[in-house]
Amino acid sequence: MNFTGTITTTRVRQGKRDTKLLGNTYMQISQGSGESHASQTIAEPLDILRQTFGYEQFRDPQAEVIQTVCDGGDALVIMPTGGGKSLCYQIPALVRGGVGVVISPLIALMQDQVSALKQLGVAAAFLNSTLANDQIWQIEQQLSNGEIDLLYIAPERLLQTRTLNLFRQINLALFAIDEAHCVSQWGHDFRSDYLGLSILHEQFPSVPRVALTATADERTRGEIVNRLGLAGARQFLCGFDRPNIQYRITQKNNARQQLLQFLKHEHSEDAGIVYCLSRKKVEDVAAWMSAEGYTALPYHAGLPAEQRQAHQDRFLREDGVIIVATVAFGMGIDKPDVRFVAHLDLPKSLEAYYQETGRAGRDGQPANAWMVYGVQDVIKLRQMLEMSNGDDQHKRAERHKLDAMLGLCEITTCRRQALLHYFGDDAGASCGNCDACLIPIETWDGSEAAQKALSCAYRSGQKFGVNHLIDVLLGKSTDKVLQFGHQNLGVFGLGESLDTTQWRSVFRQLVARGYLTVDVSGFGSLILTEKCRPVLKGEETLHLRKDPKPQRKSRGKSARESISFTGGDEALWQKLRRLRKQLAEEQSVPPYIIFGDQTLKELVTYQPITSTQMLNINGVGDAKLERYGDTFMEAIREHQVDYLDRDL
Ligand code: ADP
Ligand code: ZN
16 A cells, blocks of 8 residues: 555554644544545554654553543643653644643753654744744744644743733643743742743633643642642652663772773763862863863853853764763753763762752663762861851751762662662662662771771861871871871871771761761861760771772673674764764754664664664654655665675
8 A cells, every 4th residue: 555645654563553644633544445545533642652753662651641631631740851751742732633832941942842843743833032023923823724733832921911812712732831840939940930820721721731840749749739720630650760870979089080981981972961069170170071082061150151052052962072060050951862970079969969860861771870979078068068158957957968968879788779768769679770789889897997097086186187197097107297296196007907098988988977077167177976986985886888999990781881882883883873963963953853872773783774674663753764764774784785895
């Protein structure tokens, strides 16, 4: 059979029926008689998933959400980043008649979201303040003519009388309220315009609404329900795990070298983010990484706005760009193929850590959350906290958060379990994809070492920092030791059974676990706390973490391994990456909009050379096949010939 339309391929995947975009709704085309005619049956969500998006199966709970909304019901969807929220409204918008209106505060992302949909053959558009009047007018015309299936709109534009009037005259499929936590005044992303969205319910009572967010806590969820009038909505709460992210936290020895080894062995060509605490460090690290041959761009609030924008754009549009940034970077960055997030400094809380590391691997492909930290980091954060201006209650809360963060660093069991537990998720068995699971951490009886460390701090008057205390323990007659007469202390030279790195590990753990605290003078002197008493008296056994020795090679299964190829496959991977980049540049879109990493990987693995084979690749639907199928198949054939020649 043959269609005289844009779709001319036959499929092999089971259960697939050809559908075709006709005006405002997907019509299913019956395949029985050999005649090509469109019946009036509306396409099934699964058909759209396969033919338009090129994916085989729904993820949990996409199918249920989609069914709820297709049936006209409201839904509240709480799903982690990368979980697949977009399909939850995109598919119902295509199944139901009329336009699906997506409300989002992230104006900067709309352009890319719409480009991605257009690549899939979906009639999409956006309305926000970046458009000129004639562009707005044109889109309004298209809306009136029923030519648009998905409309992205900023909340303030939606609430204008002009927009509401237009909406009253057209057929609406649904309202999707993305980033729904923006209605919450407790959250940090509060947008007052979001409060106005309650009128959707009042003015368009028959249009189903789906609110979506990745923010899980109960208070925020309650606020979303109250403020948006979603009491009757079905709630879909997903676990918060990001199984494709591998968590690794290592003692800092030489942070830059450690980072370099990590990149060299695991992410030599990948896009990633390196977080640092200060602006100066951001600039130093970016300059150093550039000198090492990486495309590394600084980003912090002190840089001119145009430069920040330019760096962000390059990160989104070019392949393999590394952003070195303070926490100022990340909000509203929706790049799916960030392969690693590295921390050279410790975040202040687990909330910050989870949010920052969560920017890795949105596409579900393997990614790394990698961090090095040492005793100085712990001391610095404790100092910053104690010297901050907040009142006691505020400081107590901050201290609690920092302790939780340090707890994650010092833990000897599965990190993922600990993280999920902190966020109130049921963690299940150990994950097998964090450093503690991959290389079990040993502990040792550090009671005696702790006694020496503590008495060294005590005997020297609790006026010195960690470096000096280690010198005393190791019996080094430095100028400072001699100046203060510390060569006469009983503990002088008593710690020679451990080396400097090991002593740093002991002190770090003592500070992290609250046996030592830091003075507020800013000099980093270590002071004993009440908690030390039983340790000094020998009444408490202290099990310390045995920090693994630094290794040149990466440990365990790295994230990179699953995207790296050898020999001919590596050559094909590079060839297809270049092709993707070239196509992306021609259209001024980010490379992942052409094909995501997973799709490219499958193209290398399966090397499809027919349309049928091509359609079996994840992420290749009808429109992508038509646009890029031939180009990529030609490249694959070319590659095969090249390699055949080589074998002869
Ligand atoms: P979120 O908005 O929840 O962060 P997205 O909607 O951007 O997540 O989806 C994350 C990634 O997962 C995207 O690359 C998307 O194409 C992919 N994805 C979503 N659902 C599926 C599915 N059912 N099968 C395969 N890939 C999917
Ligand atoms: Zn684990």
